[in-house]
Amino acid sequence: MKKLSQQNYYQILDVDPKATKTEILRAFDLAEETYGTDSLATYSLMTQDERRKILSKIREAYQILVDEESRKLYDQYLIKTSQITPEKIRSLQAVPRQAPAIPIEKETQGLLPPADGISSIAGEESYSGKTLKKIREQKGVDLKQIAQVTKINITYLRLIEEDNYALLPAPVYIKGFLVQYAQCLDLSPEKVREGYMKLYSLARTP
Amino acid sequence: MNEGNNKEIWAVGGGKGGIGKSLIVANMSIVLAQRGKKVVLIDADLGGANLHTCLGISQPKATLGDFISRRVGRIEDAMVETGIPNLGLISGAQEIVGAANPKHSQKIRLLRTIRSLNVDFILIDLGSGTSFNILDFFLVSDHGLLIVIPEPTSIENAYRFLKCSFLRKVGNLAAQYDVKEVFDTVFDPKNLKGIRTPFDLFDEISKIDERVVELLQKGMEGFRPKLILNQVRTDNDIRIGFSIRSACMKYLGIQMDYLGYIYYDDLVWQSIRKKRPLVIDYPHSLAAQGIRSTAESLLQ
Numbered sequence: 001m002k003k004l005s006q007q008n009y010y011q012i013l014d015v016d017p018k019a020t021k022t023e024i025l026r027a028f029d030l031a032e033e034t035y036g037t038d039s040l041a042t043y044s045l046m047t048q049d050e051r052r053k054i055l056s057k058i059r060e061a062y063q064i065l066v067d068e069e070s071r072k073l074y075d076q077y078l079i080k081t082s083q084i085t086p087e088k089i090r091s092l093q094a095v096p097r098q099a100p101a102i103p104i105e106k107e108t109q110g111l112l113p114p115a116d117g118i119s120s121i122a123g124e125e126s127y128s129g130k131t132l133k134k135i136r137e138q139k140g141v142d143l144k145q146i147a148q149v150t151k152i153n154i155t156y157l158r159l160i161e162e163d164n165y166a167l168l169p170a171p172v173y174i175k176g177f178l179v180q181y182a183q184c185l186d187l188s189p190e191k192v193r194e195g196y197m198k199l200y201s202l203a204r205t206p
Numbered sequence: 207m208n209e210g211n212n213k214e215i216w217a218v219g220g221g222k223g224g225i226g227k228s229l230i231v232a233n234m235s236i237v238l239a240q241r242g243k244k245v246v247l248i249d250a251d252l253g254g255a256n257l258h259t260c261l262g263i264s265q266p267k268a269t270l271g272d273f274i275s276r277r278v279g280r281i282e283d284a285m286v287e288t289g290i291p292n293l294g295l296i297s298g299a300q301e302i303v304g305a306a307n308p309k310h311s312q313k314i315r316l317l318r319t320i321r322s323l324n325v326d327f328i329l330i331d332l333g334s335g336t337s338f339n340i341l342d343f344f345l346v347s348d349h350g351l352l353i354v355i356p357e358p359t360s361i362e363n364a365y366r367f368l369k370c371s372f373l374r375k376v377g378n379l380a381a382q383y384d385v386k387e388v389f390d391t392v393f394d395p396k397n398l399k400g401i402r403t404p405f406d407l408f409d410e411i412s413k414i415d416e417r418v419v420e421l422l423q424k425g426m427e428g429f430r431p432k433l434i435l436n437q438v439r440t441d442n443d444i445r446i447g448f449s450i451r452s453a454c455m456k457y458l459g460i461q462m463d464y465l466g467y468i469y470y471d472d473l474v475w476q477s478i479r480k481k482r483p484l485v486i487d488y489p490h491s492l493a494a495q496g497i498r499s500t501a502e503s504l505l506q
Contacts, residue, residue, distance in 0.1 A: 033445065
């Protein structure tokens with residue numbers, strides 16, 4: 001039973017120290033909803049001021065954990081101060097090149113509504129914008145969060161998901177956007193980039 | 207049949223009336239009985255008992271009230287067949303006064319006797335509110351199930367129920383230590399000490415004796431209610447369960463499991479009107495599926 005002030009960033013965000021970026025995004029999304037002004041779950045339990053304080057700690061945790069570099073430094077600090085052992089940390093271990101299966105938090109298994117067809121989508125070789133959007137939605141990640149993390153203008157992200165090739169910038173930029181988008185969803189950046197650009201080339205060939 | 211001590215008691219509460227406690231516990235007991243478990247369902251909604259209606263049987267002649275007031279000697283004599291194999295019912299008291307408010311000694315005898323029943327599962331339907339009688343049934347259980355619907359009044363009452371249960375248990379544990387002065391005011395939400403959460407309570411006790419805090423926290427480790435969200439309509443409703451769990455951990459310091467959710471379903475209304483159990487008459491309905499999967503998740 002630890003007070004919020006005594007918890008580390010993973011505990012504050014309620015994620016495992018091995019959490020993927022998608023899980024961190026999803027946890028942050030839920031926390032914003034839980035401690036937001038209009039939250040049905042907490043309005044009667046705590047004052048606005050108490051909610052603001054909790055939310056501020058959660059945002060602090062999120063800012064550190066969502067960024068690979070700052071997360072690595074933070075993990076090193078946790079190990080150095082004996083708050084955690086190295087094998088429990090994800091950022092210090094080799095990240096698999098192959099995209100992992102779409103993660104579903106253990107504790108939410110069986111609770112979340114079924115994600116129909118999600119595995120077949122994740123295994124696709126060609127990734128249309130619509131497919132990417134569907135995967136993102138099934139993973140419960142908001143497009144705004146991807147824009148915030150990647151610093152890519154949300155308009156470009158929307159154009160990618162709408163397969164609106166005519167309005168997208170030059171291919172070199174699109175490829176860069178796709179790699180970052182895929183990383184946010186824990187998909188293989190190479191597969192997403194190649195799969196999307198294959199469709200792009202077909203559509204743009206006269 | 208279970209003749210050893212490894213039987214389980216599940217108590218279903220929620221603080222508020224009309225949120226589906228009786229319907230859920232009645233149908234959960236059928237789910238367990240259908241899996242070959244010997245089950246007794248106890249209607250501890252003393253004063254407002256109606257579990258028999260959820261099971262589709264008429265008002266039993268013998269009730270829990272008869273055992274409390276010693277009109278029957280053995281609790282088994284207050285148990286009736288339900289027509290469902292493996293499932294017995296001990297109906298709630300029908301008296302307006304008296305058995306609805308058992309004395310402390312009567313309650314202790316009742317709780318002890320319930321534990322000695324020769325079955326695999328004992329499921330208890332609690333009434334609404336946060337009276338000591340209700341809290342004590344909740345706390346004596348192996349699994350305290352908290353039913354909440356995604357509406358402000360229900361959520362508000364659920365937190366009140368949780369806080370009261372926590373205080374009742376920690377208060378019982380603390381009775382052996384010299385910290386009585388802290389507990390004298392704690393049930394008043396406007397107490398001058400500003401104690402609003404378990405964290406505040408332990409801070410206050412630590413001013414008297416820090417070792418007592420450690421002992422109490424250890425004693426409270428087993429306090430882990432399980433949340434069931436009833437009447438959900440949307441994905442956002444389902445997410446409220448995760449939010450409640452998070453708020454309980456972060457703000458109250460109470461560990462809670464989110465056991466599952468049950469969809470709002472018109473077939474529930476139909477089964478109630480027909481006075482027939484949902485999982486028997488509408489086994490494939492969304493609500494029946496939710497009840498079944500939540501019961502099964504507790505069995506694992």
